[in-house]
Amino acid sequence: MKRIFTSVLFSLSIIGAAFAQDIQNNPGSNHGNKFEQLGTILNTPNEQRTASGAPGTKYWQQRADYNIKCELDEKNLKLTGSETVTYFNNSPDPLTYIWLQLDENEHNTLNNANYQSSSSMPRFSTTQNIDRSAGRNGDVDNGLGDMITKLTDATGKKLSYTINKTMMRIDLPTPLKPGAQFIFNLDWNYKITDRLAIGGRGGYEYFPEDGNYLFTMTQWYPRLCVYSDFQGWQNHQFTGRGEFALTFGNFHVQITVPADHVIGGTGECINYSAVLSPEKMARYNRAKTATAPVEIVTLAEAKKAEKAPSTAKKTWVFQANNVRDFAFGSSRKFIWDGMGQKVAGKTVMCMSYYGKEAYNLYNKYSSRLVAHTVKTYSDFTIPYPYPVAQSVEASNGMEYPMICFNYGRTEKDGTYSESTKNGMIGVVIHEVGHNFFPMIVNSDERQWTWMDEGLNSFVEYLTEELWDNKFPSKKGAAYTIVDYMKLPKNELEPTMTNSENIVRFGPNAYSKPATALNILRESIMGRKLFDYAFKEYARRWAFKHPTPADLFRTMEDASGEDLDWFWRGWFYGTDPVDISLDSVKYAKADLDGKMPAARRPNGAPKVAPATVNSFEDLSKSRNKNDKNIKFLTDRDTATQDFYWKYDRGLIGVDSAKFASIMKTQAANAQPNTPEAVTDADRAKYANKFFYELSFSNKGGLVMPIIVEFTFKDGTKQVDRIPAQVWRLNERSVSKFYIQDKEVTSIKLDPMRETADIDESNNHWGKIPEPSKFQLFKQRAGGAGPVRGQSVGVNPMQVSASK
Structure with a gap:
């Protein structure tokens, strides 16, 4: 679920993490710790969550049903909506208020979560990044985020509400009793953001070559927070990293878009006959029983739509039952294909949406990958319960029920590098796999990221291994985590760490838990015991809210293995306040400095070697020798592209042709270089004062x-x-400031409100002579390729077989 950020020349300081304690019984000794039970760490079993790890006889969870109408205004880049929400209080508690999430406020300068990060003065920077740094002060409203225009109860009576950053509390007229339900109506709108420029999971991507947009609408409506037995309201602020705890319910959603747009959304579209031509409807019906992807909207049709945008409108209607969220993608650029996949006797419609920029990759692989993922995850967990599963190419990687957004684009000539292909395969499997964790087995991602990302990465690894025995999986095999485990202890946190506080997010939340589970499966428990217990966990907690204790206990309960030592080792140290102002750096913008050297696009110095694993790890070896396992790329020859043959030495490249292409590419490459600042920029920045303050926490608190x-x-x-x-x-930590006036002195805690025990290090009264950093305007298009875009010369372009 990573996303694109514009290249930034500020270096953001790395910050340390709080974590779940490994409580030890005998910390001063060399024994009595590692193999002690987790009883002092795990929550106490009760009637909601049993000691076996199963839901108790009095387990309960809330429900929220949504009836939503919205319109996407492409011309003004705005989304307007109204929703009627029915909230069911299945808890034993009377509720006097309910909490909603307003995730779009992440982009607002006033209502964001206000979780600041350490920052430092740049050596040189772009004007865009200076403006972005200035905007973080939060003193000017940039107009982004959710605008609430009406809130009433079912009778039309206004309701009182309070917005706290990315959260909204609705005060109920009377307490909502156990077993009762509350209906409210909410109208809202927001400006859709440029996802590649501003960041975030949802928004638009603009394609200047054809003048069209691709919209990924995620976290787009105000939605209920989870109220649970183990923590009450989960209303932690949304900072952009930690993902979501959400409530299950039924969704009826009407989406009005330009008439030539194609929409893929959570659930089933129940009015295809009204929005599709008879020809496209026939293709859709044919795709249901097809064993290979059928184009419902063809490449030619998508290209034609790009050239003549419609001014009319159409409304698509979707129904999704027992889901925790709703997302959709919309664009006239979409090619749309699909195929059916049988799971437990039912047909799952596996579909993909992508622009011409991704055609040669997505047309061959995406829907096949969706089908393979749905089937394989079902084998390791529970049968996929939903009617559709969808993949959308959007230079992104993020998941929602029945739909996900992925990356993988080709060169303009349709070729692609093997790393782009493998990255695309991995991200589609990963994001489609999230349907199971956490869309169905619904853990709290903001609290325990690894229960979402780690478990999903583990089954992703199993699925990649069954796609192609030579697939170079990046996580899962034990050797892939060694470099991370070697790092100094001050660069590591336990896996049981809140998502906001992790320094090395990928290894901590994805790779390490995935590797741990694979080691548990292959080297400790054995496949048979592990697979049975893991399926039991999925079965017990499908459509419920599990905690880590529920997973740990179920794995032991269903396998007969005492694994507390494993969880402790793989998954789990009174200070005063003394903050010191250690130094102050001062700078002025150098508007006439020497321009940085031009940077040219990276090109491969030689033909890229085949990207296969350096050796067969335990899982690959066992899979290859298991006569019951048939790899998908062996069964479906349509998946055997150039690189499948290249990896096996069945095809070569023309080295002379490669050298010729490299020479031409080097001659024609356009340098990516900053531009000199304009007179307007000079007037804007010449009188600014830049400061970097460095602080140390000498007390520890x-x-x-x-x-x-x-x-x-x-x-x-x-x-x-x-x-x-x-x-x-x-x-x-350090903090970078942009001031309009020169500073003569700085003081910490002027009102003495933090109980600082040493005020002698709270002053700075003499500012050093200014140094300078160079300031330039970023060249248009200088942000580099979008995520998943194949770049540079690749072996397909110099194949000896051409």
């Missing part, structure tokens, strides 16, 4: 940093930095 600036004209300004600034480095 993390607290907010309160900074008072005194300017040369005698005025003062106070900045209050949240305590979360220490979350990735509890000892030292």
Whole structure:
């Protein structure tokens, strides 16, 4: 679920993490710790969650049903919607309020989560990034985020509400009793953001070559937070990283878009006959029983739609039952294909949506991968329960029920590198696999990221291995995690760490737990015991809200193995306040400095070798020798592309042709270089004052940093930095400021409100002579290729067989 960020020349400091304690019975000894039971760490069993790891006789969870109408205004890049929500209180508690998530507020300068990160003064920067840094001060509303225009109960009476950053509390007129339900109506709108420029999971991507947009609409409607037996309301702020805890329910969604748009959304479209031509409808019906993808909207039709945008509108209607969320993709650029996949006697419609930029990869692989993933995950967990599963190419990687957004684009000539192909295969399997974790087995991703990403990465690994025995999986095999495990302890956190506080997010939340589970399966429990217990966990907690204790206990309960030592080792240390202002750096923008050297696009220095594993790990070897396993690429010859043969030495490349292409590419490559600042930029930035303040936490107790600036004209300004600034480095942080006036002195905690035990290190009264950093305007198109875009010369282009 990673996303694109514009290349930034500020270096953001890395910050340290809080984590679940490994409580030891005998910490001063060399025994009595590693193999002690987890009883002092895990939550106490009760009537909701039993000691066996199964839901108890009094287990309960809430439900929220949505009836939504929305319209996508492509011209003004705005989404407007209204929703009627029916909230069912299945808890034993009377509720006086309910909480909603407003995730779009992530992009608002005033209502975002205000979790700041350490920042430092850049050596040189673009004007765009300076403006972005200035915008983080949160003193000007940029107009983004959710705009609530109406909130009433079922009778039309106004309801009182409070917005706290990315969360919204609705105050109920009377307490909502156990077993009762509450209906409310909510109208809202927001400006759709440029996802590649501003970041985030949803928004639009603009294609200047054909003048069209591709919309990925995610976290787009105000939605209920989870109220659970183990923590009450899960209303932690959305910072952009930690994902979602969500409530199951039924969705009826009407989406109005330009008439030439194609939509893929959560659930089944129940009015295809109204929005599709008879020819496309016939293709869709034919795809249901097809064993290979059928194009429902063809490449030629998508190209034609790009050239003549429609001004009319159409409304697509979707129904999705027993899901925790709803997302959709919409564009006139979409080619749309699909095929059926049988799972437990039912047909799952496996479909893909992609632009011409991804055609040669997605047309061959995407829907086949969706089908393979749905089938394989079903074998390892529970039968896939939904009627559709969809993959959308959007230079992205993010998941929602029945639909996900992925990456993988070809060169303009239709060829692609093997790394692009393998990346595309991996991301489609991973994101489609998220249907099972956490869309069905619905863990709290914001609290325990690994229960989502780690479990899914583990089954992704199993699925990749069954796709092609030579597939170069990046996580799962034990050797792939060695370099991470070698890192100094101050660069590591336990896997049981909140998502916001992880320094090395990928290895911690994805690779390490996936590897741990694979080691447990292959080297400790054996496949038979492990697979049975893992399926039992999925069966017990499908459409429910499990915690880590429920997984740990179920795996032991269903296998007869005492694994507390394993969970402790693979998954689990009174300080005063003394914050010191250690140094202050001061700079002015160098508007006439020497331009940085031009950077040319990267090109491969030689023909890329086959990207196969360097050796057959335990899983690959066992799979190859298992006569019951038939790899998909062996069974379906349509998947055997150039690289499948290249990896097996069945095809070569023309080295002379490669050298010729490289020479031409080097001569024609356009350098990616900054541009000199304009007169307007000069006027804007010449009188700015740039400061970097470095702080150290000498006492050890993390607290907010309160900074008072005194300017040369005698005025003062106070900045209050949240305590979360220490979350990735509890000892030292820095903060970059852009001021309109020169600073003469700085003081920490001027009102003495943090109980700082040493005020002698809270002052800075003498500012050093300014250094300079170079400031340039970013060249148009200089952000580099989108995620998953194949770049450079690739072996397909110099195949000896051409």
